[in-house]
Amino acid sequence: MVWSWDSALVHLQPRLAHGPDIEWPSARTNGGPLVCNPEQVSELSFETLDQLRQRRSAKWQAFGPDVIPAWVAEMDFSMAPPISKALHAAIDRSDTGYAWPEAVGEALAVFAATRWRWLLDPTNVIPVADVLTGVGHTLIALTQPGDAVVINSPVYPPFFTTVTNVAHRTVVDVPLVWDGVRHVLDFEGLEREFARPEVTVYLMCSPQNPTGLVFSRSVLVQVSELAAAHGVIVVADEIHAPMTYPGVEFSPYLSVSGDRPAVSVISASKAWNIAGLKCAQVITNDSEIAALLRARMPQEVQHGAGHLGSIAAFVAYTEGQPWLDAVVAHLREQAELLKSLLATHLPLIHCEQPMASYLAWLDCRAMNLGEDPAAFFLEHARVALNSGPTFGPTGTDFVRLNFANAPELLTEIITRMGGAAR
Ligand SMILES: Cc1ncc(COP(=O)(O)O)c(C=O)c1O
Structure with a gap:
């Protein structure tokens, strides 16, 4: 089916009005009918620290095994199952040519x-x-x-x-x-x-x-x-x-x-x-x-x-929406957990509540850790954060923390940071 805006509206409008179970016709050319059902539920699975350390991505390679990385914007969860399945299937059929995006x-x-x-x-x-x-x-x-x-x-x-x-x-x-x-x-x-x-x-x-x-x-x-x-x-x-x-x-x-x-x-x-x-x-x-x-x-x-x-x-x-919904629900809980962990272990750090995603902008000005508290926490807590000053002149005395991880790991990160600042 050739895409046209009118045909999009014909297929989108009933979906928007009556719920999610509608096939997206032009997607059929990509190998079968597609049903996107946001009411499905999905569960997140967390990789263990050992599994995470096997990853070859930037987050897990840049620092030694004694450092917990909470810097670059990558998440620690297992891949969304439908994506994993599609990628494995592509490899199995040697489908590694040029993209048709x-x-x-x-x-x-x-x-x-x-x-x-x-x-x-x-x-x-x-x-x-x-x-x-x-x-x-x-x-x-x-x-x-x-x-x-x-x-x-x-x-x-x-x-x-x-x-x-x-x-x-x-x-x-x-x-x-x-x-x-x-x-x-x-x-x-x-x-x-x-x-x-x-x-x-x-x-x-x-x-x-x-x-x-x-x-x-x-x-x-x-x-x-x-x-x-x-x-x-x-x-x-x-x-x-x-x-x-x-x-x-x-x-x-x-x-x-x-x-x-x-x-x-x-x-x-x-x-x-x-x-x-x-x-x-x-x-x-x-x-x-x-x-x-x-x-x-x-x-x-x-x-x-x-x-x-x-x-x-x-x-x-x-x-991917059911998995995404599980991620977002978890991230909001992590944001709440972070707030209470900071109150317990690092009460001088102020953090505004994120409204999306998994990044926390930690204001360390009251702690007097120097211009770049990330350097302090890397050296003394063995936690890798993003350096605030790299986010511009207004980032002095701030760090960015990535909380797309398991509650246990976030707890360990903040406990380590709190211990180092004591
Ligand atoms: C706001 C923003 N834009 C762009 C990027 C990088 O995206 P990409 O890898 O697609 O260039 C990031 C990565 O964290 C980001 O936070």
Whole structure:
């Protein structure tokens, strides 16, 4: 079946109105009917520490066996069973050629509609290897030499380097501000900087890494109006969005911006822990931007998605919601556990409650551990955290902790940190 937006609506609307048990017709070409049933339940299984230490990924290789890693954004859970099955089947049939990632756009459309009630047009989805590649090449395509890109520190460190070293544009930092409860956007600062003629793009991290902030729909509307008033294009990195906690509403930026031109870069990689497989999606609501991106992004970038990554992302988006729900429920419990562990072992550390994902932004200023408490905790607690200052000037005295692990491991991490600080 050839995709058309009308046919999408025909198949999506009954699904949205009457529940989840609807086949997604164009996915049949990928080997049988697909049923995405979010009411199914799935259980998480945790790898043991010994099993985790067998992993060859960055998180588990960078430090020695006496260090517990709680840094890079990888999760410690066993892979979602449907993804594992699909990957094993691909290997068994020696299906390791080039990716055919078009189906991933359709699968993402199913996921976006069922999860967020967002109807996106899969013909405006450009497959890329990973989110940073998508962000970097979107910035190159949409800006000119001399342009500047607004970001909000503290923020995922490669936001700085992608703007400066990949796109060769200037970073304008409008730091998040503290509203008494959590970090939020500084609208006065945004307005001031958007007014500068060289500012042409606003690179948002939504949900926000490292603070775990999920922007409300009304905040995003305000961003969209401000950006439109100054001719600024919003590029939203939404990689953490599938892990928004129950009870918190995530609004995809493109579902808010209407026909104001914008770009979202998203991936199944964080939420299903498949970052090493390389598959992300660049999406726009604007056909001119889509044409520009297709014309300006190098062919190797538009064909950069990995085949196994595309298979895994397809399965994640179409069959992965029960497992994702189990992950998200666990992460919210971990966030609560972290709060009580900090109160017991590290009462001087302040941490705002994340609203999504598995990253905690720990404010260590009251502990006087030096500019980079991560160095202290690595040396004295043998716990590896992300260094706060790498998230921008506002990260001094902070560390980022990854709690996508088992409760026992999180308890051991905070107990060790508390012991070292005593
Ligand atoms: C906000 C954000 N964007 C992008 C990435 C990297 O994604 P990718 O590996 O798809 O480039 C991460 C990884 O943690 C992230 O937190």
